[in-house]
Amino acid sequence: MPIPLKWRRRIGQAIKAVLPPLNFLTVHYVYFIATSIIASVIFYLTATPWRSVAYIDSLFLCVSAMTGAGLNTVDLSTLNSFQQAVLFTLLMLGHAILISLTVLLVRKHGFEAKFKGVSDERERERTSRCQSVFELQPGDGDIVQGSGSADNELPDAACQGPQRRTKTSVTVTNTPCEPSHRDEPWIDGDQVTIGGTTHRHHHRVFPMAGIGARPDLHNHPRDAVPNLPLPTEDSVSGFKSILRGTQKYIASKGLVSRNSQFHDLTAAERDELGGVEYKAVSFLSVVVFLYFVLFILFGMIGMGGWLEANHPDVTRSNGLSPFWTGAFFAVSAFVNSGMSLLDANMTALQLNAYPLLTMGMLILAGNTLYPCFLRFIIWAMRMMLPDQPQWQSWRITLNFILKHPRRVYTNLFPARHTWYLLGTIIILNGIDWAAFELLSIGNKDIEILPTEYRILDGLFQALAVRAGGFYVVTIADLRQGLLVLYVLMMYVSAYPVTLTMRNTNVYEERSLGIYAHDETPETPANTSRSNIVMDLIRHQLGRPGLSETSRGYFVHQQIRSQLSHDIWWIALAVFFIAIAESDHYTSNPVAFSTFNIIFEVVSAYGCVGVSLGFPGMNYSFCGAWHTISKLILAAVALRGRHRGLPVAIDKAIMLPK
Template sequence: MRRLRSLLPPLNFITIHYVYFIIVPLISSVVFWGSSNPRSSISYVDSLFLVISAMTEAGLNTVNLSQMTTWQQVLLWLLIIIGSSIWVSIWTVLVRKHAFETRFQEIVRKERKRSLERRNASLTLLPITHRLRSLGRSRTVQDSSEGAPWGQRPAINLPVISRPSDRRLVSAIVPPHQESGVRTSGSFTRPHSVATAEDVAPAPGTADAEEGNTRASTTTEHVIFADDLRSGARSTSIAPSGTTAQRHLSNTDTAVNPRSYLKGHKVGRNGQFHGLTSEEREELGGTEYRALKLLSIVVPLYFFLWQFLGCISLGAWIANNLPGPALENAISPWWNGIFNGVSAFNNSGMSVLDANMIPYGSSYFVLIVMGAMILAGNTAYPVFLRLILWSSLKMLKWVTYDDDLVEWKETIGYILKYPRRVYTNLFPSRQTYWLVFMLFVLNGTDWVAFEVLNLGNSTLEQTPLGSRIIDGLFQALAVRSGGFYVVSIPTLFIGLQVLYVIMMYISVYPVVITMRHSNVYEERSLGIYGEDPIYSDALTRSVSRVQSSSKSRSLSRMVRVAFAEWYGVGAAPNQLESRISFISHQIRGQLSHDLWWLVLAVLLIMIIETKHFLEDPVTYSVFNVVFEVVSAYGCVGISIGSPNAAYSFSGGLYPGSKLVLCAVMIRGRHRGLPVALDRAVRLPSDDMHMVEEEDHLRRSMSVRRPSFDDTGI
């Protein structure tokens, strides 16, 4: 078992992603195949191909969807949703959020155990008369530091998860006579501590003592991400009353003050923090937890509202203005709009109509709405999401006072400034502008090429000028990832078909290069840090000074573990150059990972399809096979099509070729993922901050090390 385990890839985000996209289609294919009517009218290979195509958003179909049962169409519709990259990212955020909460609960459990031990020790030291006199009073026993001034009490450096729920808990945390010193920069704060039900019990002799004891036994624990109040606690300035402090605390789950660890000298490239104290690390963990908590609400709302509103608008418009094409295929116009809306947002390209989007070539509303959904669900998703967060922050600042909703403002500001620490598909402003620029360049190129390279095309010249312009725009948006076609691809001139092959292949490049360029652990994901004898010994000594001996690990072991990980697409684990161009490196990495898959797939399919090629060399030409393979690998869905049939070119291939394309679709679905070392997909652990410290030391020492060119090596 140990030898077998050593041969398997490590359990990380990418391997789990592969398992998900293999197991779910295998199970769904059996259900889909058994749902055929009449039974087995759709072969199992076609069933497997269709569910994988839907799950990977490839959109190719070997059978006309209009011939399927309604349940089979619904099953494909559901697979399109749960195969979406946004859907996967939602669960990534939720899992990381839960991991933070689990770690905090463990911290609380250990702290309660230590507090109980200290309390028992204090009880044994108290005189017997004092203990008898305290019977029946509060269950909370003050320790030796309770009588000390607020700012001089020992701090327990723990993060905060939630807030007290009522005024009594707030007043227990902050005594009324001390409230003037616990409010800094418009937010309610307190020293690092754990506020449990026992900690906030009413004082002995008060009217609420009995109720407080009851509450202490039933109320769940509250852990607060608190900030250091060494300066604020000593303040003697007049501050708002307890009601005001309570109002600020109740605005959000946590309260924060300006972050000292956000200063420039502690922030490295891509939002890597270094040189932080343990308290600052805890505050950073609390901030990232709040960011995940906010994203766990914003991203699902974005995912749901775009599809809900888009599907309803498309269904209503088609049902009331152009129901004919759907009725001719025995499809409800409403279902046609709902299916196409989900397929557009998730960039699948599947359609319940045999003619895809050709019947709606003159329907401006349908093309514009679906074009916007194609952008919102894939290529422009990081842009739209950042725009929403940026607008929300501006709106909050505009409609509220500076000291209102401070926690919300700081959390959104943190996400906008350091997005790649918390989310895979959200980038800093500079990279986002670059992504917008590439969207205009690539989509504009496709749009202009559609109009120019088809001059003289008799098929398109019959289309009115206005419709032709809109059709070109929609096709430009769909060719990179959307998968729909508003004109028959074989009718286009060959030059445009070749351009579409290129665009389908590079469709993922802008987003994935931006994702990896903004990765916090950029050098590690590229494999730049290796066993370099020039500075590995010095680095080991430097790391040992900043890490405690009980938790530190040797550099050699760290390197072995790092290089043993499965980095994913585009990584180069053995690359030792530290001053290379990042984009050129990524392009070379993508080509090395992509081309052999494409070449091997084309070779296998041409071998399998030899008989078809000999019978009809035009239909089963090498170019048509290359077009289909690239479309499957890019998870686009545009196809040359089959003669005398409405399904994709894949429908006319032998079962062996279809299985090859299934593997190509699954592999292509994973080429746009972040590497396994991406900060936004890793679960919180004790050594994450050590990784950042080591990277900073490596980077600092690599700047001072001699160049190979200077030494003549």
């Protein structure tokens, strides 16, 4: 007996409610989970001797490498070369820069498909117009339905081919193919996210909306109203005097509001703007690719060559090739994993300046300061361009990237936000560095180091503890106060870049719902031209006060959302792991303290990789845990890797529809 249509619809809706929507975040999860599982099977089957590495350890190591968590449950030096190569590959496949490069390439292909569709449509319209002219005999007084304006004469160029007839003056009704009015931006108003999105909003068990994006709101840009109302003639002229900026990229009198939203563009101007953005995306795809490849290549050559020439004995004591060990070090540092083939990690090189400085630079270039380095490179290229007509196209492209970075790339920010990010990183790393030096006073394990290397080691550890995952001194030997500080720093490791990402795109208007407008036509700010100007300047500077429509309030709300999003995962993980490790609490209460478990969980969630270790062993503390605890920690690492991603409303992951 067939199922009635009504019940089929209900079943379909129930299935849809359970399945997550197909968007960028979902695709990201699927990629990480599928790649980790496939790699873990290969890793497990290639172990020598057979089954020398348990499958749970294989799965955990692959997840740890893919997410950049960097924790290891077995000594990596005991793995064979192929297994080490699997981890080496996963370190790069899971890195944020490579994934963002994939997004650029997908968007580039999307633009090309869009332009091809526009070109085909115009060709069909031209053919249709030509056919209408061919059917009209001279002297006929009929009205032909076609494109163009009223009482126009079709030009000779409108119809080309062997059957073209004599030019005839005809009357054409006003049914233009392109709208004569100015419309909302093509790039903003007609896009879908990478991986697809749904236009109808259903209640889902797993909304996959991301932090700060409420699934009960219409978050797609087409559902948001423009955030800069222009109620009066004076207001329009006042805003235009500040907002007009499209003429730098296209011949237009359109307006550009905050968050790089273009308004008042015709259909032709939107197509031209799409061309400028396409060139920007294409250019960035090359620059990001070269950035990723060259940093890894030079890092591998530098570290591998240095170890080969200076300290080959350090690696050969573990039965490892010096160059391969150095190359693994470089990649692990750049992707901010902290995995090391050496059992002693970076403590074996704590009295060598070159590897410490090189690894520290790679840690910064691959994560926290990547947006700063990338913007500086593009700015330098723009400044070096000759002021000649043949370079005009390149100047327009680079100006567009620098002025509207978050339209084209997730990890490129405006100048002011980039400076704020740089300052934040310097302050946080400075706090870690100062705390290391101060709280190491009286610590005999640290004071035995020469003064100059103690300072350098403190700097390296400050850089590594927030994301890098390496340790240049034994972490368990540090003071408890410093360990507590490290827990806090690992917890907030993703915050500077993540909050900057959300503060430079459409999140405040389209994710929390209360930021759809900065002002309304009824507010006094719209009654005079000078007030509008000052209010807009204050808003662009991000200093309008903590009202419910300000960016300061938005950042405050985002921090609260992030904290609530993070804390319950960490709390539940610690709770369940503490239950699973109850027998270890009894047999080894010192090593299995609750603080040690919290430290390990936060390190995994922050995708850092610093561990207190287990007495007498070289692997991470989690290597002594039960199977269920390792699975929980792997899930925590996966969740933590996805906490700072852009969500479906982000322009930089949208495709032209």
